[in-house]
Amino acid sequence: DIVMTQSPDSLAVSLGERATINCKSSQSVLYSPNNKNYLAWYQQKPGQPPKLLIYWASFRESGVPDRFSGSGSGTDFTLTISSLQAADVAVYYCQQFYTTPWTFGQGTKVEFK
């Protein structure tokens, strides 16, 4: 199985400040024939199911605010919230869909400082 490891486990950020979450996969999720990284980011708020934010490591899902961005390739990825808003307090998960079993990171909790 591909192990996904996120850092940090939790993050306290002031309103309007930048939040950065890292995700590392135990093997590359870059598929060379199409040069795409099979990596997604989800946001989960308390009592709700996860919501897709980013796929192909850097493609923003329709309707997701542009303060959310994804970057990285191969085994190292980052989700950045450029200016934290109240609605962004949540747990964020990275997930690889390169190969089954599809696996998630352990989650990063983003809170207000």
Next chain:
Amino acid sequence: QVQLQESGPGLVKPSETLSLTCTVSGGSITSNYWSWIRQPPGKGLEWIGYIYYSGTTNYNPSLKSRLTMSVDTSKNQFSLKLSSVTAADTAVYYCANIRVGEASLFDYWGQGTLVTVSS
């Protein structure tokens, strides 16, 4: 827009079989792949497996020996059965659809149902 709703017992005894159903509305079950994901209380997400309307399945190897998924196209439902459960199977169980195309993304999710394994 596709909507999903999980249903089933909220309490299952150890060693028994956990059974859940996901009802799909706003779309046909024959148009997508369908998946189950679970989340133990206060913990992260675990992909359980997926099924296509034809019956094709792909299970997480960690659960494969205890797992059965099925589809009922007449009712627009798909189901999960997990046998020989223990306390470690206590979790919120989500059903989700998988986006058609190159990227296997979980598009729409049910609200989730908590299943507790306890005597």
